[in-house]
Amino acid sequence: MDKQLTVPGLHTYIAARSIEKANKAIADIQAAFPKSNGELIFLYLDFDDLTTVSKSAEDFLSKETRLDMLWNNAGVMIPPQGSKTKEGYEQR
Numbered sequence: 001m002d003k004q005l006t007v008p009g010l011h012t013y014i015a016a017r018s019i020e021k022a023n024k025a026i027a028d029i030q031a032a033f034p035k036s037n038g039e040l041i042f043l044y045l046d047f048d049d050l051t052t053v054s055k056s057a058e059d060f061l062s063k064e065t066r067l068d069m070l071w072n073n074a075g076v077m078i079p080p081q082g083s084k085t086k087e088g089y090e091q092r
Contacts, residue, residue, distance in 0.1 A: 007038050008036075011039045011064065012038060012039065012041070013041050013042075014026055014040060014041065014042055015043040015044075015045040016043075016045065017044070017045065017046035017047075017052075019044070023042065026040045026042065041063075043056055043059060044059070047085075049085065049086045049087075050086075050087055
């Protein structure tokens with residue numbers, strides 16, 4: 001994690017389907033950069049349930065007027081054979 005992600009006044013959103021895992025990631029980042037005063041914020045997003053995507057976008061837009069940078073890292077390493085999303089799509 002780059003120090004620039006936690007600079008003063010910067011809002012970094014941690015999008016995840018698990019608040020526990022997101023809070024752990026936030027705590028790890030804060031421990032790695034204890035002098036930072038950038039804000040790390042949990043944003044619920046579950047790609048296994050695509051209905052959460054628009055809700056997550058609405059939540060983000062209710063707090064921010066723009067998005068300057070986006071990193072994507074979403075996926076399941078090895079989903080069980082035949083796994084499907086709530087919408088019936090095959091997980092890959």
